[in-house]
Amino acid sequence: MNTTSNANRRSCIGRCRRSILSMLSLSSLLILLFISIDYSAYHCKAWKIGNKKNEEESDKAPAESSTQQNEASSSSSSTPTPTTILETEARTARELSKAVSTLTKDLKSCNSRIDSIKSGFQDLYSMHLTQIDGLRKCKEGMISSSDLQQLLDTNTNQKKFTNEDTTKALMEQAHASIIEQQRLEQNEQLATKHKELILKLEHQVHQLRLRETAWERTISELVARKDLLERRENAWTRTIGELMADIEIRNKREWWWEEMKSEMEGRIGGLSYQAVLERYGPGPHRVSMIIDLDDTQQEVLIELAPITLMPHSVHTFLSQLSEGYWTRGTPAIVMNPGHVLQACPHPCLETKAMGGSYPGDPYVDMRHAGLDTVSFQEYHPEYPHEKYTIGFAGRPHSGPEFYINMMNNTMDHGPKEAITKKAIEDEEEVDEMTMEPDPCFGKIISGFEVIDKIAEGLTRGDLPDESKETSDDDDDEEALSDSLLIQPVRIVSMSIISESDDSSTSEDTRDEL
Numbered sequence: 001m002n003t004t005s006n007a008n009r010r011s012c013i014g015r016c017r018r019s020i021l022s023m024l025s026l027s028s029l030l031i032l033l034f035i036s037i038d039y040s041a042y043h044c045k046a047w048k049i050g051n052k053k054n055e056e057e058s059d060k061a062p063a064e065s066s067t068q069q070n071e072a073s074s075s076s077s078s079t080p081t082p083t084t085i086l087e088t089e090a091r092t093a094r095e096l097s098k099a100v101s102t103l104t105k106d107l108k109s110c111n112s113r114i115d116s117i118k119s120g121f122q123d124l125y126s127m128h129l130t131q132i133d134g135l136r137k138c139k140e141g142m143i144s145s146s147d148l149q150q151l152l153d154t155n156t157n158q159k160k161f162t163n164e165d166t167t168k169a170l171m172e173q174a175h176a177s178i179i180e181q182q183r184l185e186q187n188e189q190l191a192t193k194h195k196e197l198i199l200k201l202e203h204q205v206h207q208l209r210l211r212e213t214a215w216e217r218t219i220s221e222l223v224a225r226k227d228l229l230e231r232r233e234n235a236w237t238r239t240i241g242e243l244m245a246d247i248e249i250r251n252k253r254e255w256w257w258e259e260m261k262s263e264m265e266g267r268i269g270g271l272s273y274q275a276v277l278e279r280y281g282p283g284p285h286r287v288s289m290i291i292d293l294d295d296t297q298q299e300v301l302i303e304l305a306p307i308t309l310m311p312h313s314v315h316t317f318l319s320q321l322s323e324g325y326w327t328r329g330t331p332a333i334v335m336n337p338g339h340v341l342q343a344c345p346h347p348c349l350e351t352k353a354m355g356g357s358y359p360g361d362p363y364v365d366m367r368h369a370g371l372d373t374v375s376f377q378e379y380h381p382e383y384p385h386e387k388y389t390i391g392f393a394g395r396p397h398s399g400p401e402f403y404i405n406m407m408n409n410t411m412d413h414g415p416k417e418a419i420t421k422k423a424i425e426d427e428e429e430v431d432e433m434t435m436e437p438d439p440c441f442g443k444i445i446s447g448f449e450v451i452d453k454i455a456e457g458l459t460r461g462d463l464p465d466e467s468k469e470t471s472d473d474d475d476d477e478e479a480l481s482d483s484l485l486i487q488p489v490r491i492v493s494m495s496i497i498s499e500s501d502d503s504s505t506s507e508d509t510r511d512e513l
Helices: 002-073 085-140 145-280 311-322 364-369 417-425 448-455 465-471 499-512
Strands: 286-293 296-304 332-335 340-344 389-392 402-405 440-446 484-497
Touching: 085 145, 145 311, 286 448, 296 311, 296 448, 311 389, 311 440, 311 484, 340 448, 440 448
Parallel strands: none
Antiparallel strands: 286 296, 286 484, 296 440, 332 340, 332 484, 340 402, 389 402, 389 440
């Protein structure tokens, strides 16, 4: 009997110990769980409040910098009012009050949880005391093992019920706090996103304002350029108008000069016509030219152009003959370029161009007398440069040398309107002085065979190069023309044939024919 009671006691004591240990372990786990949850929630709250303050401070810095940039970029935008110290402290106090209220609520929830944990500990402690008292009574034999088992079962059920209620309440509170925490986190995330969106929109607005300012500057620059171009256009219009006016004035002046030139040429021609008519008669005027050819004197008869066509050239040539410039000295036919035979008065054979050593101007006496050249390039289309005609050489002022055309040289020595027109079409420069025609004032009517024989004479161009080198002793002779006759033909005399001499000469010509 005693052995059985001792076994029951040991089994009861083992059961009590196991139940007490399970209760203690469960309670300690619950306590650690709720303490860790409360601590993590509190630490998360504190960290979020601090992070929120840091974000607000960091948001203030770009806001202030963007405000300064806006103030610097656009002078027209309104300047924001700077925050004072009182406003800053008031905002800080409001934030602290919100944080204190949040911490107060968390503290209340923690206190309620602590109270529930205390009540659970008290229940556990009372159950523990009851179990210890039952074990003591069972040990002392005051109660049986069946009564102890019933007492333990009752306490266990009560403990389970109490633990389930406490655990359920704590889990509900933890779930509610987690939901609240998630809601707060979501709100904070939304607020952060809204802030980021607002900052992004503000940045875009700032960029648009900068672009608007840039476009305004560009438009103002374009307007300024437009005004400048308009002023330039007006200036160019005025300049073009002035140039057109100058061109018109120059055209009028040119026309006036041409009119004056034509008038002066007409006056000179009229005076020359009158002088020839009074001194030499109405014509036709003929000149006898005696030439020393092969030591024999040959006559060449020249008939001058009608004074109605070439009055000034005829008057100049007759005046040269009357003053004796083609009789005294050594006038001669000196050049034969092939298309003409050119003659020159004294002392052309002694000039450096002809291989002589005469210094200075050989025609100074004729120039003093005003008979060296014609006053203008007189020409008439009815008296062209045909074969055996005579014209004054030299441009732009022809004379006193003359040439005999050995072919039709109207294209070369006559008017050059076609050449001038082509040069103008090709945009080439045209020297109007060199384009003027040579005066053609006479023609040979007798002595053609003499002229042809002179044209057959040798020139320097016909000589071989060795002969030129041996004959050119002086350096000055290197500039001699290849058209020079090796043996110039001397003109013995040139005289004007009077009307009586003209009649006898015409009878002799008829007898010869």
